[in-house]
Each structure stands twice: as C-alpha cells, then as structure tokens.
Amino acid sequence: MTSAADTARAVRAGERRATDVLDEALAAIEARDAELHAFNLVTADAARAAAEAVDRAVAAGNDPGPLAGVPVALKDNLCTRGIPTTCSSRILDGWRPPYDATVVARLAAAGAVAVGKTNLDEFAMGSSTENSAFGPTRNPLDPTKVPGGSSGGSAAAVAAGYVPLSLGSDTGGSIRQPAALCGVVGVKPTYGRVSRLGLVAFASSLDQIGPFARTVEDAALLLEVISGHDPGDSTSIPESAPALRQHLADGVAGLRVGLVREFLGDGIAPDVRARVHQAAEALAAAGASVTEVSVPAAAYGLSAYYVIAPAEASSNLARYDGVRFGLRVDASTTPEMYELTRTQGFGDEVKRRIMLGTYALSAGYYDAYYGTAQRVRTLILRDFEAAYREVDLLLSPTSPTTAFAFGDKTADPMAMYMNDVCTIPSNLSGHPAVSVPFGVGDDGMPVGVQVLAPALDEVTMFRAAAVLEAAAPAAGPASGGGAG
Amino acid sequence: MSEVLPDGWEMVIGLEVHAELLTETKLFSGSPAHFGGEPNTNIDPVTLGLPGALPVLNRQAVELAIRAGLALNCTVQRSVFARKNYFYPDMPKGYQISQYELPINVDGWLELPDGRRVGIERAHLEEDTGKSTHMGSGGGRIHDAEYSLVDFNRAGVPLLEIVSRPDMGSSEDAKDYVAELRSILVAVGASDGKMEEGSLRVDANVSVRRVGDELGTRCEIKNVNSLRSLGRAIDYEAQRQVDLIEAGERVVQETRHWNDDTGRTQTLRSKEEATDYRYFPEPDLVEVDPGPTWIEAVRAALPPLPAARRHRLVDEAGASTRSAAVVVERGLDELVLAAVAAGAEGARAVTRAEHDLADDRARALDPAHFAKLIRMEGAGQLTATQAKAVLAEMVEDPSRSPADIAAAKGFEAMDHGELEQLVDGLIAAHPEDWTKYCAGEDKVAGFFTGQVMKATQGKADGKAVNALLRARRG
Numbered sequence: 016m017t018s019a020a021d022t023a024r025a026v027r028a029g030e031r032r033a034t035d036v037l038d039e040a041l042a043a044i045e046a047r048d049a050e051l052h053a054f055n056l057v058t059a060d061a062a063r064a065a066a067e068a069v070d071r072a073v074a075a076g077n078d079p080g081p082l083a084g085v086p087v088a089l090k091d092n093l094c095t096r097g098i099p100t101t102c103s104s105r106i107l108d109g110w111r112p113p114y115d116a117t118v119v120a121r122l123a124a125a126g127a128v129a130v131g132k133t134n135l136d137e138f139a140m141g142s143s144t145e146n147s148a149f150g151p152t153r154n155p156l157d158p159t160k161v162p163g164g165s166s167g168g169s170a171a172a173v174a175a176g177y178v179p180l181s182l183g184s185d186t187g188g189s190i191r192q193p194a195a196l197c198g199v200v201g202v203k204p205t206y207g208r209v210s211r212l213g214l215v216a217f218a219s220s221l222d223q224i225g226p227f228a229r230t231v232e233d234a235a236l237l238l239e240v241i242s243g244h245d246p247g248d249s250t251s252i253p254e255s256a257p258a259l260r261q262h263l264a265d266g267v268a269g270l271r272v273g274l275v276r277e278f279l280g281d282g283i284a285p286d287v288r289a290r291v292h293q294a295a296e297a298l299a300a301a302g303a304s305v306t307e308v309s310v311p312a313a314a315y316g317l318s319a320y321y322v323i324a325p326a327e328a329s330s331n332l333a334r335y336d337g338v339r340f341g342l343r344v345d346a347s348t349t350p351e352m353y354e355l356t357r358t359q360g361f362g363d364e365v366k367r368r369i370m371l372g373t374y375a376l377s378a379g380y381y382d383a384y385y386g387t388a389q390r391v392r393t394l395i396l397r398d399f400e401a402a403y404r405e406v407d408l409l410l411s412p413t414s415p416t417t418a419f420a421f422g423d424k425t426a427d428p429m430a431m432y433m434n435d436v437c438t439i440p441s442n443l444s445g446h447p448a449v450s451v452p453f454g455v456g457d458d459g460m461p462v463g464v465q466v467l468a469p470a471l472d473e474v475t476m477f478r479a480a481a482v483l484e485a486a487a488p489a490a491g492p493a494s495g496g497g498a499g
Numbered sequence: 500m501s502e503v504l505p506d507g508w509e510m511v512i513g514l515e516v517h518a519e520l521l522t523e524t525k526l527f528s529g530s531p532a533h534f535g536g537e538p539n540t541n542i543d544p545v546t547l548g549l550p551g552a553l554p555v556l557n558r559q560a561v562e563l564a565i566r567a568g569l570a571l572n573c574t575v576q577r578s579v580f581a582r583k584n585y586f587y588p589d590m591p592k593g594y595q596i597s598q599y600e601l602p603i604n605v606d607g608w609l610e611l612p613d614g615r616r617v618g619i620e621r622a623h624l625e626e627d628t629g630k631s632t633h634m635g636s637g638g639g640r641i642h643d644a645e646y647s648l649v650d651f652n653r654a655g656v657p658l659l660e661i662v663s664r665p666d667m668g669s670s671e672d673a674k675d676y677v678a679e680l681r682s683i684l685v686a687v688g689a690s691d692g693k694m695e696e697g698s699l700r701v702d703a704n705v706s707v708r709r710v711g712d713e714l715g716t717r718c719e720i721k722n723v724n725s726l727r728s729l730g731r732a733i734d735y736e737a738q739r740q741v742d743l744i745e746a747g748e749r750v751v752q753e754t755r756h757w758n759d760d761t762g763r764t765q766t767l768r769s770k771e772e773a774t775d776y777r778y779f780p781e782p783d784l785v786e787v788d789p790g791p792t793w794i795e796a797v798r799a800a801l802p803p804l805p806a807a808r809r810h811r812l813v814d815e816a817g818a819s820t821r822s823a824a825v826v827v828e829r830g831l832d833e834l835v836l837a838a839v840a841a842g843a844e845g846a847r848a849v850t851r852a853e854h855d856l857a858d859d860r861a862r863a864l865d866p867a868h869f870a871k872l873i874r875m876e877g878a879g880q881l882t883a884t885q886a887k888a889v890l891a892e893m894v895e896d897p898s899r900s901p902a903d904i905a906a907a908k909g910f911e912a913m914d915h916g917e918l919e920q921l922v923d924g925l926i927a928a929h930p931e932d933w934t935k936y937c938a939g940e941d942k943v944a945g946f947f948t949g950q951v952m953k954a955t956q957g958k959a960d961g962k963a964v965n966a967l968l969r970a971r972r973g
Contacts (some may be wrong), residue, residue, distance in 0.1 A: 094551040107550070114544060116551060215550040220782035249784050327782055330582050333593020334548045338649065349588055349641055372662050376584070376777035385779060 019179040019233040023126070026084030029073050033066035033084030037128055040086040043177045044130070051153045053162075053171040055091045057131035058098055062086070062151045065128045072126075079126030082240055085430025087122055088172040088181035091132035092139055092258035093217035093224070094213040095119055102215050103147035104137045106335045106360030108342040116213020118182060118224050118241045125240045130178060133168025136328070137362045138219040138332065139189055141165050142434040145425055146364045154197060156460060160418040163193030164432075166227070168250045168467070170197040173227045180237050181227040181335065187320055188413075190225045191450035195413035195463025198452045200234045200480070201227050203438075205470050206445035207252035209238075210245030215293075215333040218324040219250075221442040231480045234326050235259035238473065261472050266303030270475065273406035276309045278437045284416045287454035291412050294453050294464040298410070298479060302486060308402050308409065312394035316440040317432060318393070322375045328365075329372030342356050365426065396444045397429070403469040408479050411437050413450040413463035439463060451480045454488040503734045504707065505745075510731050510737040511706045511714055512673050513665035513832030516680055517658045518690040519627065519698040520563045526626045526657035527554030527596065542872075543752050553783050560657040561603070564624050565690040565797045567659055567791055568604030570804055571619045571680075577788040578603040578623070580781040585774045588641070589629035589649050597625035597660075599778045603787060609663075609683065610806040611675045612824035618664030620844045629654035652766070659689065665714070670730040677701055678725060682805045682828060689856065691733045694725055703733055706750070715740070716750040721765055722757045734755040769853075783803035816845030826852045830862050837866030843873035851876075855887050856894070867951045872901035878955050879917050885910045914964075918951075922967045925950050937972050944968050 017025075025031040041059055048054055053056055072079040092102045094112035096119075101107045115123070122129060136146035144152040144167025152167040154160040155175035166183025170193035173181050181193065183190040185203035194201025202225040209224045216222060226237035242256035279288055295305045301343040337343035337356035345356035361369070375384035402409060412433055424431040441448040449468070450463035464483060468476035504510060528545035544552035553578045568575050581599035608616045626647075630653050653801055661680060667673050681699060684690035692699050706717035711951045722738055723729045735757075740750045754773075755764040785927025804810075805827050811831050812823040816839050824834050831852040838848040851873065852861075872893065876886035885905065892904045898900030936943040946965045 092883060100550070102550070110550070111547065112544075112551060179893075212553050216783075218782075247553055247555060250782075326779060328946055330584050330594050330777070333584060333586065334550070334591065336586060336590050336593060339591065341550065349644070349647060350586075373777065376779055378775045378777075381777075381779075445541075483618040489772070 016176045016179065016229070018230050019228065020236055022085050022179065023081055023083045023236075024330060024447050025072065026069065026126075027078060031084065033069035033073075033079075033126075033128060036084050037062055037066040037086055037130070040130055040178050043175070047155075047175055048177070051155055051171055051175055051313040052132045053133055053134060053152050053155075053168045053177065054088070055101055055134050055149055055168070055435060058095075058129065061098065062128050062130045063204060065123065069126050069128065069202060073166055081125050081236060082122065082180075083126035085127050085180060086130045086178040087127045087237075088131055088133050088169055088178045089119060090135055090169045090181070090183045090215075092135060092183060092184060092215040093132075093213065095129070100132065100215065101149075102138045103135045103149055103396045104360065104362065104365070105148045106356070107340075108360075110341045111251060112213070115214060116203060116224075117210035118471060119247045122182075122240050123428070126418055127180070127240070127355075133166070133172055133181060135168055136189075136327070136467055137365050138215070139165040139184055139186055139222075140328070140364050140368055142188070142192055142431050143419075143421075143482065144168065144193070145421065146362055148362055151421060154418050154460075157418065157420065160195065160420055160460065161423075163196035163300045163418065164412070165189040166192075166201075170194055170199060170201065170229050173199045173229055173247070175198070177181055179229060179233055182213055182237075182241070183227055184217070184222055185438075185442065186221045186223075186324060187442050188435035190227065190432055191448060191463065191465060192414045193424060193463065194227055194450040195452070195465075196418040198461030198463075199227055199229055200231055200235050200449065200484070201225065201440060201463075202238055202449045202473075203447060204238060204242065204314075205252070205447045206442075207250050208447070208471070208473070209241050210248040210251050212245055212247040213283045216327075220327060220330060221320075221324055222226065223442070229487065231477060231484045232260060232263055234449070235263060235477050235481075248489060252471070257471075257473050257475060259477045262478055265478045266301055267298055267479050267482050268441050270298075270303045270479065271406040272298050272303045272305045272409060273308030273402055274478065275402075275409050275411040276307050277311065277313045278411035282411050282415050282433065282436060284456065286415060287412045287414070287462050289464040290453050290456070291410065291464050293488070294483055294486075295410055297483060299360050301480075301482045301486070305410075306406065308406055310395070310398045310402050310409070310440065310454035312398045313440040315391045316395055317442060319388040319391035320435075320439045321371065321432060322384050323392065325368040325372030326375045326388075327372065329369045329376065329379045332361075332365065332369055352486050365395055365487075374424055385467045388490055392443045395440050399440070399444045399467075400445055400469075407468075407472075408476055410466040411467065413437060413465040417456040417458055417462060419459035447476055449476055451479045451483045453483055456489055500832050504539045504737055504741055506618050507709055508707055508741050509668055510709050511665045511708065511717075512670075514663045514667070514673060514676060515702040515704070516677065517700040517702075518567070518661065518684050518692070519658040520560050520659055520689055521655050522557055522559045522563065524559075525655035526557050526560050526624065526654055532656050536652070538648075538652060540650045542654075542786060544589065546651055548593070552672070554596060556784060556787065557657060560624060560790065561787060562797060562943040563657075563687075563689045564622070564659050564802065565794060566660075566687045567621050567684055568607065569681050569794070569798050569801060570687045570689075570856070571604065571607040571609055571661070571712040573604035573607030573619060574589055575789060575794050577606055577786055578600065579786045580624075580784045581778045582781050584777045587628070587631070588647055589631040589654065591629065591650070591651060591654055595628065596625060596865055598623035601605040601716075601786075603789075609676065609679055611672070611679055612809065613675075613820060617666045617672075617676050620662045620664050622659055625651050625658050627656040627658050631696065659684075665706075670733040672852075673733055674726045674730050675702060677729060678828070679805065683925055686802055686804055698726070701729055703729065703736075705733055705736045706961075707737050707741070707744070715744075716752050717750065718750065718764070719754045720757050721754060721767060724759070728757060728759050731762060732764060735762060739764065742955060762782060773855075810822060811836065812849070814840060814950045816849050818845070818849040822853045829856065831856055834862070834864055834866055834869055838870035838873050841867065841870035843870045843872075844877045847877055851886070855890055858894050860894050860897075864893060865897050868893055868897070868900050875901055875905065880955060881905060881910055881920070915940060918963060919967060921951055921954055922947070922964065922971065926971065936968065
C-alpha cells in the first residue's frame, strides 16, 4: 500500500484522484472489517464529499494541503461534527457532537479524508479493545489475538492496510501498545503538543492525541499537521508544530541513548527483551552511544497511574448523567434516573475505575492515595529529567509481550494493567514516546520498541525512530536476526 | 453584643457572599454572561459540559477578581482551580470549577462605616450553576418532582465568593458588612450588587456562645434575599440556638433554609448528609499567576473606595461619620466636595445631600449649581424651605440654575425680615459709623450697603437697603 506521503504527493500533483484513493480504502474496509471490526462507523458519504472537494481543489489549481486525499481513521473518542461519537460506550447512545475536535479540523484543513470512527476500549479504558460495548477488534496479523488498546481500532485500521494513517489517544500507552501489538508506528507526543479540544476526556492530565502510521515518515507527517498551539485548550503548549520530516535522515551518530534498566526486568518477555537489545545494537551501529540508565521511580508508575487516572476519570465521567445528551433510562425520580442511566450505560471496567477514583478522592483518603500518587508523579518526572541529563533518548520495550489471545487477561484486571508498565511513566511525566515495530517475537507477532525523549524533543525522537525503522529485522527470532 | 439575645449571650457571625462578576462573557466560555430571558439561549458546549469541551479562563473575570480583592485589602496570589464534584441536574459537568486550596485573594479586611474592621478570609473565583425548576406536587423539591426543567443560561457565569472571618457580633454588623461589601464591589465595577435579583447572594454562618466562651457550633443559613431578611434570619437563628442550649439541648451543625414568610429557619441538610466534594486540582486549566505587574496596574487604576471617600468627607466637609456614610452610599460625596471647593459651607452641603437628595438622579446635579444653591442658602437669600424646593427642581432638571429656579418661584427678593435683621445687626456692630450717618453723613450709607452686599454676596436689593437705613434714622 502506498504511504500517506506518496499518496498526498500524487494527489497534489494531479496524478491520482482523492476519490480513487478513497474507493480503495473503502473497498479494503468492506472486504475485511466485518471480521476485524476496526471501525464503529464508516462515514463513506462524508468521506466521498471530502475527497471530491480535494479533487476539485486540485483541478482548480489550489493546493489541498500536505495530506491531500489521504484517508484517515479517527478513534471514536474524537468529536466529529454531526457524526456519532460513541467512545464505544452505550452511554453516548445517539449523541452527535455539534463540533469537530481541533485535530479533526486540522486534518480536514490539510486535505485529509476522514473515513470513519474506530473502535476502542470503552472511554479508552483498557489494553485490548475487549472493553468496547460494541464487541472487540481483532488483530489483523492474527485475528485470534487482540490488537491491544485502547486505540485498537485505529491500530488495526492501519495494520490491515485500510488507511495509511489514523489517530488515537494515549493516556497510559493506548497508542503505543496497540501500535506495538499490530506492528505499526504509534506516537504519544509531549503533553500539550496536540490540542485535546474535542477529545472526550478519560484522564485530562494524561490524555494526548497522536498518530498511527505504517512508516515513521507518515507518522511525522501526521504529527506535524495536528501539532501546534490551540487557544481552545488551556494546556496546549504555545509552540508551533515541530518540523519533523526534514530531520528524519539526520541519523543518530553522536547521540547518547539509555536503555531503561527498570523496563528490562522479569516482567518483560525474553523475546521482547531480546528485540530491545537488538534495537540498541542497531542504534549503536548507527553511531549512537548506548548505556544502561535508571529511572527508579518509574517502577511506581503503574501504581500512581491507577490512582490518578481513575480519580480524574471519576470526575470526567460524571457528566454522563442522562440529563443533556446520550442515554437516558427513565425513572420516577432524577436520582433514580442517574443511577439507572449510569448502571446500564457504563461497562464493568469503566465502573471499576469510577469507583476506584471516587474512593481515591474521598475525604480521609485523598492524601493517602491521590496525594501520594501526585508525589510519585513528581518523582518520576524528576528521575526522567535526571536521566536526560546523561542521555539524549531512552530505549525500552513498548509492551511486555506480543499480542495475546482474547480472554487471556480479562479475568484479571492487574494482568491487563501490566501491559502498560513501560508506557505509563511517559504519560505521568508528559514526555513524548514512540513505538516502532522491530521484528517479531517467538510467536511471529510484532514487537515494538519504545523511544522516549525529553519534553518537546520529538525531532530527536523521530531521528532514532527512523534509524530503527531502517534497521528493523524483517522476520525470524531475535537471536537469528541482526541490525541490517 | 447583641440586643436581641438574653444577657450573657453573644452571637458570632461569618458571611459567605457570592457576587456575580460583571463580565461580558462566562468564566470559561464565550457565551454572554447575562441571563434571564429565553431559557437555554446563552449556552455553548462548555456551558453544557458536552464531551470534549474544554474551559478557557476569562481574563476579564480574573481582572475583576483582582480588583475586588485589592479593594478588600487582600493579598492577590498565584491560584489554582479545582473541581468540586457533586451531582445535580443544573450542574452540567457533575462538578463545579472553583478555587479551593489556593484562592486568588486571601487575608483582607473591610472597614465598616463606623470604622471597625471585618476580616476577609478569601475571595475566590468560581462558576455559577444553572437554574432548576422542579414541577409537580413536591413543593419545588427535586426528590418529589414530577419533572424538572433546567435553564443553563446562568451556568458558567463568573462568581466571586467572598468569605468573611467570624468577626461580626450582631445582625446589624452583618447588614453593615454586606452593605459595605456591596458598595465596594459596585465601586470597582466588579458587581452590580443587586441582592434582590440574585447577583449578590449571602449565606450566613451563625453560632452563639456565652460571653467569653469558645466558639459554639454553627449553622449555615441559606436563601436570604435582602438585607432585611439577613437581619431577621440571623436574629431568629441566634435566638433558636440560645433556646436550644438553655433547654439543655445541643446545636447540630447543619445547613438551614430561611423562610421569609414564616420568619423561621428550617433544616436543609445535616452535616452527615453533606456531600463529599472530592476536590482535586482542575487538570483542564493551568494555574493563574497574575504577577506583580498586572496586580500593580490594577491597583493603580482602582477608583476611590467608600471608606476613603467617607474619610475625605469627614476631613474636608466636616461631615459626621454617620452623614458621611449616607452621602457616600448615595454617591454624592464628589458633589459635596465640589461645592465646598467652590466656597459653599461644608456642613450645609452635607446636610442637603444627606436629607434632601435621596433621589438617584441627584448624582447628575451640576456641582456648580449645587454649590451656588448652598451659598444662596448660607447667605440668607433662600430660606431652608426655599432651598429644598429649589433643590428639588434642580434634580428634576439639572440644566437650570438655582437662581433661575428661585426667580421663577418668586424666591429672588430677599425676605424683608431677614434684610432688617441683617441691617440691624450691622448698625449694632458699627455704632460709630451709624452715629455719623445719623449726623447727616449720607455717604456712610454706602459703607452699610457694601457690608450688606458682602454678607448677601450681592443678592440684596440696594434700594431696599437704603430705604431701610433711612427708615431706621427716622
């Protein structure tokens, strides 16, 4: 399949029609999505109108933008004007946002063609997309396995070749982990790099929107389009979008890369660990100096995260009360209506986190839970900053294992939560991180390696990602492969 | 010490005042901040708490909060918004954005008209809720409502919550405090101060104790919609608490509802029923740190405040503390001071402003005309009764001069009796000149006429003076 960069070039040059590109994407979706269920909704008519507008612009001699005619899939927690936005939850039944998320508007302004809304764990709470109220998404590389989550639909849509690009959201690894499990590139930008306006909040201080792509260049292209200050999001960093693509070929010679000791321990599967070491060798072969570094507080990231994220979620999800939009289960009194609506509207994992978060914020427990978690968060940030005084980038696994089978971890929330042990610390620190496919594990399923960078240094992060992409082993066990 | 409680008892009052800030738009969105009118017209995704909507802080609201804080002698500090979580149909997000641990204004005070100070603990920013109307036979309560209607026009309107220290000992103190707070907020343009319309809302924390004892258990009184109600509610509540204790019972900490019709407070919810608001820092907003430059610019632009204006009226016009309070309350202090500067007698100007200018339109009076009127009265050209009549006409039509009005009313000619008194006084004061005049030195008449003109500031009729002099010479 053609890359987004090539498609946009061809469409802008008048060599390909956006409508033809769209037809291919829709045909691919039609052919396989009944099986995979990457999409909650395919918006073929709106997509066709957008593609025709791109073609008209080109015909009129106008430039539709850097993503001209590129089909893009949107995680179904991004608001789309007039188009259902469900968060894969029954509680948003029937709701159509009266506005586009900032990222959705920026995609349209860049000439991209949104083809539909992708499946997710309900309200982005999960690591396998099994928590969707509309049924799970399957991993395109092995439909008996999960695609990861929560942005499993967006990862699968790219991995299945439906579209070259998609958007997800990452609160504790929800872009990087499914990217790793589906064998695509997934980026969590610096917190504040991409506007959250129009992203349905899970945990506001951790949520960040980012791209999925099959190539590092495409991920860079998409991130350039969606980044940049938005006055509509108070936490948006007042900086313009970074110029990423012009540095992709800069290499890593002279860069100092640290392997994170805490993320290479017993909890990480040996085949995944082997790929990470192999990736380190590849970076060294390209001229980087690789050392082992420690981010001690990162070990407590998971614990802190499962206090902070549910606490914020318990508040963010209070608005789903049946009063103004979405599901309302009628009852004889308002308090009963709240109770029935929320009982029937939310799934188990969402309820679990609302209860956890409500408890963590309760009078008498606040200091012990939320207060302590915030202090841990500060320590993690401090440890990362200390590490970045020694090295330019950090390297780790993205996920402890390759994709697992459906039902493997649904009975044990802790086992599921452990999926994000390597990704969560970056959400707590706000730092950027990217998952790059790097060979496969013993089961033949993709392994992702994670490159972590200091705040706002996506440029250096992408340089390393490009080197890893070029060095990635095609197949075969880690022991047999080399940097090539 | 209160007069309403039995001997040996005193009440302790602290007030929480919510003032709607006079911004163009809401605290966190671009919808107009004025409400009333057609329900659910001034709304937007932020106001409705739609998924994906984000708050953006209104700079004007922060400016008004700083203005009010400085006027209340507060320290303006770095502040953080927090979420106050609870469910209610008119609370769109399931939480109210307020300030909790770090409010924008702390540690101020307000000076009552009699010079005493009431401490201000904090004055913080928060958003207002919508308005619910519960329909059906439940008497307007949500639990028994057949259905409820919600108007979100008010949701998100910026409020400044001003929390006093428990420094007040009577309902009179409390009313004075609210009146003074209201005039300060109005003076700095932060609020329109309309208690009856709900743009200024007062909750009272009331407790009682035997004189000298530790603080007693307090109750919070809500639904007080006028100064008069505030006074009645506090006196009722304090007496209720004293009665309880004297009957051997205990005061239970709770929120009570004032019923203006029955003149009683009744339990709204007990402390046990109080919501756990689960405050935590609002992650959708960043901290507000106005910094010294902004704060000092706001301070420099503050208008003269009521206390300073009262002091000036006392110093420059000789007003009593009580008169000064009334005149400043009416916004007539500039008028009085201008009259004094133009040579009018301060005490007389204060008297007229205090007793005869209750009309709101008095603020539009021409200071030169007012000064002239006070001088005319002082010079005896107008009697007190005449001066009041002329003043009333001046309020009706500020373009007319007092002299014109007096002429039109036939007040111009000086009262003959007054003139006689004046001339007789001069004769008595200048016996040598009078002897000369009686001896035939007619030119001495000019001296007396001059003295009369001086005393009447030229308003006396010279021929009448001469006729009087001749008549007295016999």
